[in-house]
Amino acid sequence: MIIDPVTLIVALITVATPVLLAAIGELVVEKSGVLNLGVEGMMIMGAVCGFIAAHESGSPTLAFVAGMAGGAALSVIFAVLTQLLMANQVASGLALTLFGLGLAALLGVGYPGQPIPDVAKPLPEAIREIEVIGPILFSHDLVTYLAIALVVAVWLVLTRTRAGLILRAVGESHDAAHALGYKVVRIRFLAILFGGACAGLGGAFLSVIRVENWVEGMTAGAGWIALALVVFASWKPWRVLLGAWLFGGIAALQLRLQAAEVGVPVALLDASPYLVTIVVLVVISSDRRRASMNAPAALGRIFHASS
Amino acid sequence: MTALLEIEGLTKAYPGVVANDDVSFAIQPGEVHALLGENGAGKSTLVKMIYGLVKPDRGAMRLNGAAYAPAEPRAARGAGVAMVFQHFSLFEALSVAENVALGMETPPKPRDLARQIREVSETYGLPLDPDRMVGDLSAGERQRVEIIRCLLQDPKLLIMDEPTSVLTPQEVEILFHTLRKLSAEGTAILYISHKLEEIRALCDAATILRLGKKVGECTPREVTAAHMAELMVGKSLSAPARDASKPGEVLLHVAGLSVTPASPFGTPLREVALEVRAGEVLGIGGVAGNGQDELLAALSGETLVAPGAITLKGAPVGALGPNARRALGLLCAPEERLGHAAAPDMSLTENAVLTARIRKGLDRSGFVDWGKAKGFAEEIIARFDVRTPGPGVAARALSGGNLQKYVIGREILQAPTVLVVNQPTWGVDASAAAAIRQALLDLAQGGAAVIVISQDLDELLEISDRFCALNEGRLSAPRPARGLTMEQIGLMLGGAHDMHEVVA
The missing domain is CATH 3.40.50.300 (P-loop containing nucleotide triphosphate hydrolases)
Structure with a gap:
């Protein structure tokens, strides 16, 4: 069986969308100096909230809003713990993932297999059916285009605007930012909320569009991949996009290789996106000087406004 | 008005x-x-x-x-x-x-x-x-x-x-x-x-x-x-005093020491050479960020270098780690008190064990002798007038000056052959600073070699026998500290780093 490159590219963009959304959100969070390891938990909350809203209301728009709200709501817990109560970010983030997975399973009882409305494609059929470029460029869902627009927006805001400069400054040295009179806690709180909403939207895309079903634990590590992507991208938005597509490409390819019954164990093919992620991470971080140049210097450190 | x-x-x-x-x-x-x-x-x-x-x-x-x-x-x-x-x-x-x-x-x-x-x-x-x-x-x-x-x-x-x-x-x-x-x-x-x-x-x-x-x-x-x-x-201060003495044999010899820094904003050391004799205080001046931290790390053993680049009493120690160097008598007190010289959340007793375990024999077959360790911590507190309720207090709770006295005292009481200190009185009040300087002079008087790395030039002129300057990772040739003027020192430090006055 021959693998069709056009369908592969279409598939990889779709597979990459949830991870891309979660990763671009986490990038903003980390740029503000906060390490939120709860991406997986926020994604699955977005997935379950989005699916429930889609089933109950029949409106895809409401479903995506609910997904964002679910992810953001969970991130509020993290923000309160780490920004107001000064809890350790690593421990809080891990706890958030476990809590999110459990809460989502509870909320989703009875929903697996329930019908949800189809989501209409935003562009007219005529354009979508153009040879090659139609499927690749114009056949996607609105959220996919939104995700790419978000990458551009985050890049513009971070590099071109004063708000982005302040966000980077807070992530670089919260003490210096505080001394200059910037509200470190408020800025980080908002960044965490943004990250939560992005992860939630990614989760909702997964359950409402890609799988069109709710399955317990359906994010299956996508949140962790998103976290790895941020490091892989050395905190640069465009590289997040590239990394997400690379990951999506490998994930899509391995499915097709399995279907083509290539003589490689299925388990190995299943694991390949994760293996590639690890290899790329090791290669990237082997240049210690460059890696630490790009990392926000205050990443993961707790800010006490003592003075 | x-x-x-x-x-x-x-x-x-x-x-x-x-x-x-x-x-x-x-x-x-x-x-x-x-x-x-x-x-x-x-x-x-x-x-x-x-x-x-x-x-x-x-x-x-x-x-x-x-x-x-x-x-x-x-x-x-x-x-x-x-x-x-x-x-x-x-x-x-x-x-x-x-x-x-x-x-x-x-x-x-x-x-x-x-x-x-x-x-x-x-x-x-x-x-x-x-x-x-x-x-x-x-x-x-x-x-x-x-x-x-x-x-x-x-x-x-x-x-x-x-x-x-x-x-x-x-x-x-x-x-x-x-x-x-x-x-x-x-x-x-x-x-x-x-x-x-x-x-x-x-x-x-x-x-x-x-x-x-x-x-x-x-x-x-x-x-x-x-x-x-x-x-x-609120009281008058006395300047540190010492008797004149002749320097003895060379205790620490450093030659051709080059180190690439570990952090992206660090300074590489370039062909650093120095020697210190028994009974002598060598002052190393320089503006922060010119390789002080890297030099201290190379001398303490945190950064390993070629064995022959550093010799202690003729024995090559460049490739030995901090504990091996301590055992031989080369002790260091780094600049950053909390987090480098002392573990902030550990008690003074525990901090004493961290560097003095070998030389003071504070452990036996892998078990810490807490009684002995507490005794040693109490000795430091008493001898160096550290103001603290007791050795069970966390290092973080001490004021900068008191913790600095403790950290320096901990090394001095281990009777080092060579002691290297970085910024011994940074952020320390005047009376504690005077006490620390006197302790360093007394140590040299007792036959040890002392290297003081500092940005406080007045301090270096006060206690050093010889002075050299560290500038962009290069160490100047030493000069006798007595009689050096601030202007000469400024030139040794590499001048004004391209600052120039405007022609008015």
Whole structure:
């Protein structure tokens, strides 16, 4: 069986969308100096909230809003713990993932297999059916285009605007930012909320569009991949996009290789996106000087406004 | 003439300590006003209240006759008050222009800002490239970023918190030139320092704080430094003393020591060579960031080098780790007290075990002898007058001076053959600093070799037998410390790092 490159590219963009959304959100969070390891938990909350809203209301728009709200709501817990109560970010983030997975399973009882409305494609059929470029460029869902627009927006805001400069400054040295009179806690709180909403939207895309079903634990590590992507991208938005597509490409390819019954164990093919992620991470971080140049210097450190 | 800033009865209390107790004074327009006091006297809290970072419990301030109570630094900046911080409030991974923009209320477009930065830096003789990354700048250049950031806002009052502690003598001269020019233009300057000679050279008036209270004011030009010191400390200080002695055999020999730094903003060491003899104190001066940390790491064994690059009594130790070097008698006390010299959340006893385990035999077959360790910690506390309730207290709870006495005492009481200390009295009050210097001299007197790395040139001239300068990772040839002038030292330190005065 021959693998069709056009369908592969279409598939990889779709597979990459949830991870891309979660990763671009986490990038903003980390740029503000906060390490939120709860991406997986926020994604699955977005997935379950989005699916429930889609089933109950029949409106895809409401479903995506609910997904964002679910992810953001969970991130509020993290923000309160780490920004107001000064809890350790690593421990809080891990706890958030476990809590999110459990809460989502509870909320989703009875929903697996329930019908949800189809989501209409935003562009007219005529354009979508153009040879090659139609499927690749114009056949996607609105959220996919939104995700790419978000990458551009985050890049513009971070590099071109004063708000982005302040966000980077807070992530670089919260003490210096505080001394200059910037509200470190408020800025980080908002960044965490943004990250939560992005992860939630990614989760909702997964359950409402890609799988069109709710399955317990359906994010299956996508949140962790998103976290790895941020490091892989050395905190640069465009590289997040590239990394997400690379990951999506490998994930899509391995499915097709399995279907083509290539003589490689299925388990190995299943694991390949994760293996590639690890290899790329090791290669990237082997240049210690460059890696630490790009990392926000205050990443993961707790800010006490003592003075 | 009405005062620019009047302060009346400012009081600020923190749990357990009154940082400022009913402090009043006034600053005239165009005046350079010194705020003097030891560490913990309440200088920083006072200026933080003026800059809106801390709210006073009681008291009032008036700026140009109008009530002034800034709720946040933004309000203070809006009112014309700017501040240059002691620990720079800069962002290393951002460019000079971005750093300046962050300190402004309404920054202009990037291109205009770059032009303004160039203009101001030329006017005041502080050359600076707006596009450079702050992480790549020297300490003196970083300070220029802070000053220019303040000047772009046209301040009426400029607060400077210990601005000269990181500068070479020449850079200090140029800074003073800039400050005098500003003052002549009508900008008042509130100048915080405990360097008395500088204050006598620069300031028109001085307010002296001790333990949060105002204890006096004076006109610095008309009184002696000793008089101001007595007001500050509340008693007279004696200079460290030692008997003249002949240096003995070479104990530590370093040759061709080159090290690449571990961090992106570190300084590489280039072909460093030195030797110290028994009974001798070698002073290594230099502005921070010229390789001091790297040199200490190479000497302590945190960074491993070629075996022959460092020899202790003729034995190569370059490839040995810290514990092996300690066992042979090469001990070190790094600059950063919390986190490097001591583990902040561990007790003093535990901290004693961390470096003294081998030489004091504080463990037996893998088990720590806590009784013996506690005894050793108590001995340090008693011998070095460390003010603390007991050896069970966490290192973090001690004041800077007390912890420094403990850290230095811990190494000295292990009877080192060679002791290397980095910034032994940084941020330590005058009486504790005098005690530490005396202890280092006594150690050398007893036949050990001592290397003191410091930015405090007065300190180095006071206690060193020989002096050399570390500049961009290169160590100059040593010269006898006696008779060296500040100007000669400045040249050894590499001059003014491309600072130049403007032709007026």
